[in-house]
Amino acid sequence: xxxxxxxxxxxxxxxxxxxVKREFQARYRNSLFGALxxxxxxxxxILVYTVIFSHIMRAxxxxxxxxxAYSVYLCAGLLTWGLFAEITTxxxxxxxxxxxxxxxxxxxxxxxxxxxxxxAGINFAIILGLFxxxxxxxxRWPGMTLLALVPLLALQVMFAAGLGMLLGILNVFFRxxxxxxxxxxxxxxxxxxxxxxxxxxxxxxxxxxxxxPMTALMQSYQNLFLYNQWPVWSSLTPLLVIGLLMCVTGLxxxxxxxxxxxxxx
Amino acid sequence: MGHLRVSGLGKAYKQYPNxxxxxxxxxxxxxxxxxxxxxxxxGVDFExxxxxxxxxxxxxxxGKSTLLKMITGTTQPTCGHIQLRxxxxxxxxxxxxxxxxxxxxxxxxxxxQLLGMxxxxxxxxxxxxxxFAEIGAAIDQPVRTYSSGMQxxxxxxxxxxxxxxxxxxxxxxxVGDAYFQxxxxxxxxxxxxxxxxxxxxxHDRSAIQSICDTAILLEHGRMAMRGKPEEVMDYYNAMLxxxxxxxxxxxxLANGQVRTISGTGEAGIVDVQLLxxxxxxxxxxxxxxxxxxxxxxEIRQDIERLVLGFxxxxxxxxxxxxxxxxxxxxxxxxxxAGELITFRFSFDMRLGKGNYSVALSLSxxxxxxxxxxxxxxxxxVFHVINNRQEDFVxxxxxxxxxxxxxxxLPTAEAxxxxxxx
Numbered sequence: 251x252x253x254x255x256x257x258x259x260x261x262x263x264x265x266x267x268x269x270v271k272r273e274f275q276a277r278y279r280n281s282l283f284g285a286l287x288x289x290x291x292x293x294x295x296i297l298v299y300t301v302i303f304s305h306i307m308r309a310x311x312x313x314x315x316x317x318x319a320y321s322v323y324l325c326a327g328l329l330t331w332g333l334f335a336e337i338t339t340x341x342x343x344x345x346x347x348x349x350x351x352x353x354x355x356x357x358x359x360x361x362x363x364x365x366x367x368x369x370a371g372i373n374f375a376i377i378l379g380l381f382x383x384x385x386x387x388x389x390r391w392p393g394m395t396l397l398a399l400v401p402l403l404a405l406q407v408m409f410a411a412g413l414g415m416l417l418g419i420l421n422v423f424f425r426x427x428x429x430x431x432x433x434x435x436x437x438x439x440x441x442x443x444x445x446x447x448x449x450x451x452x453x454x455x456x457x458x459x460x461x462x463p464m465t466a467l468m469q470s471y472q473n474l475f476l477y478n479q480w481p482v483w484s485s486l487t488p489l490l491v492i493g494l495l496m497c498v499t500g501l502x503x504x505x506x507x508x509x510x511x512x513x514x515x
Numbered sequence: 516m517g518h519l520r521v522s523g524l525g526k527a528y529k530q531y532p533n534x535x536x537x538x539x540x541x542x543x544x545x546x547x548x549x550x551x552x553x554x555x556x557x558g559v560d561f562e563x564x565x566x567x568x569x570x571x572x573x574x575x576x577x578g579k580s581t582l583l584k585m586i587t588g589t590t591q592p593t594c595g596h597i598q599l600r601x602x603x604x605x606x607x608x609x610x611x612x613x614x615x616x617x618x619x620x621x622x623x624x625x626x627x628q629l630l631g632m633x634x635x636x637x638x639x640x641x642x643x644x645x646x647f648a649e650i651g652a653a654i655d656q657p658v659r660t661y662s663s664g665m666q667x668x669x670x671x672x673x674x675x676x677x678x679x680x681x682x683x684x685x686x687x688x689x690v691g692d693a694y695f696q697x698x699x700x701x702x703x704x705x706x707x708x709x710x711x712x713x714x715x716x717x718h719d720r721s722a723i724q725s726i727c728d729t730a731i732l733l734e735h736g737r738m739a740m741r742g743k744p745e746e747v748m749d750y751y752n753a754m755l756x757x758x759x760x761x762x763x764x765x766x767x768l769a770n771g772q773v774r775t776i777s778g779t780g781e782a783g784i785v786d787v788q789l790l791x792x793x794x795x796x797x798x799x800x801x802x803x804x805x806x807x808x809x810x811x812x813e814i815r816q817d818i819e820r821l822v823l824g825f826x827x828x829x830x831x832x833x834x835x836x837x838x839x840x841x842x843x844x845x846x847x848x849x850x851x852a853g854e855l856i857t858f859r860f861s862f863d864m865r866l867g868k869g870n871y872s873v874a875l876s877l878s879x880x881x882x883x884x885x886x887x888x889x890x891x892x893x894x895x896v897f898h899v900i901n902n903r904q905e906d907f908v909x910x911x912x913x914x915x916x917x918x919x920x921x922x923x924l925p926t927a928e929a930x931x932x933x934x935x936x
Contacts, residue, residue, distance in 0.1 A: 264628040264633045279616045280616065351629075354589060356589045424538065509591030
């Protein structure tokens, strides 16, 4: 099955690449600042959080005490969470949004999630590049530990893609899924130590948060960028298992329900 | 290449009694199916040889679009198989996926990619696409500034840039103005000549008859008939007029043609004759001769109003001339059972040489869709020969009178002299 999917994708590579390019262009067409908006959006969010949490709420990070530390901590979590949120929310709507195309033109459906992944990847690459530049300038370059970013991101994208595929298909049959996931994502964000450090919570709640598979991932990012620490790989096994499970069920569902999906659009 | 075989094809949509039942069906293991199948197409079998042109006809909801969608691959069949060899192109939804903010050229690339083409291929085809669409410099303007006709032109040009092995055309193919319609139809014709298999859905009788080898009639999701376009279209027209209590029957004529008769039968055609100027029935008419078409109708039940119409068709079934007594303000009213009515239409034979048939209809109003007492194809077949007039080409004798003048070209001298005061 993977082979046929791969072959279909390869023969439609022109369409996939073209769509990625066009979607990127379309977003900034008729806007004066173009790609600048990709950066300005997360930047404004970081600014708001830094001001509110770091200065007004006087949240301090244990062990490190300089003004920049909280911003780095925040960026490490917020930017990568942004990638996760973009992939899942875009995947969840991909079949519905392209209903017309799916109903009228015959092309491999697997192109749609791949286009979503590529687009999210491009946006993230721009932001990550800027963040790394910022680290270099402020003298916080993590060095060799940066290599850990590759498996961490791969793990995250795999999890997000699997979850997104499931949501995307379910959303066609049960439109509640899209609404529900929007709410869930809000709670999920605040139940993951992104804006606040885990240590400010009482131990009982800390144990609860540890059950969230995204917690370990976010902590790995934060440790990497803030303390130049390699991730504790064993803590990421739950996420790996869940991610693989998501991908397998997602693809199985895609194969079983893909045809029926068009009838429901 | 271009071979298509459809066997046992069927399509059903799942209907759930309420929104929750699908969820229950998915979540509860080994539960009974909670949906009902709503069949829109069932048991369709046919085979199309490479290079053949097939028309599909049927009323709205007969399953034509579903059939095409399954052949193009957008919808999955519930049962049965489709085997096809060769590249399929479908002219179903032209302009699908055009993005209004991008230029015509960019959109042409995108549409090509959606058909599975690579950038280099489209680049190579681009001059040809531009040339065919004839939208000039607008190709580099955003598509939102295009008229719908221009969008159609571009979309058609991209979709048919490469000759496919199987081409699927929907009736919606009324692309742009008359000029471009002609041009696009010409392109389809040239594909056909080059060996492309054609599958056309249309309500347009002349389109089906002029381009198709066979036609398929779909009725309530089933294949009702497959045969010569002429026969199928006759049957289809009769079916359109079908009302309660109507009968449709087809008879084989001596020459192998099939005559379709339908109607409710309150009035019926007794005989149809073509009479020459001496009042003798003939089968062969001379061009320019005065003729009379005589139709005798018997009234079997009292009817308030009766209109007789006739239509002369050529060998291919194209209409030559048709008129009815409603349009001539000669409808007959208050007819009693047992009456025999004789209609005489006299005219000069102005058709070109060839074979013609006459279709007749007995109805209450202008159209036989309201009440159809009788509809009869091939009510009469006659030949037109040309022994007396000059040998002309075409189906109508316009009897051109020619005058010719000859004179010397005015010399330069004569011209300058004229200009002098």
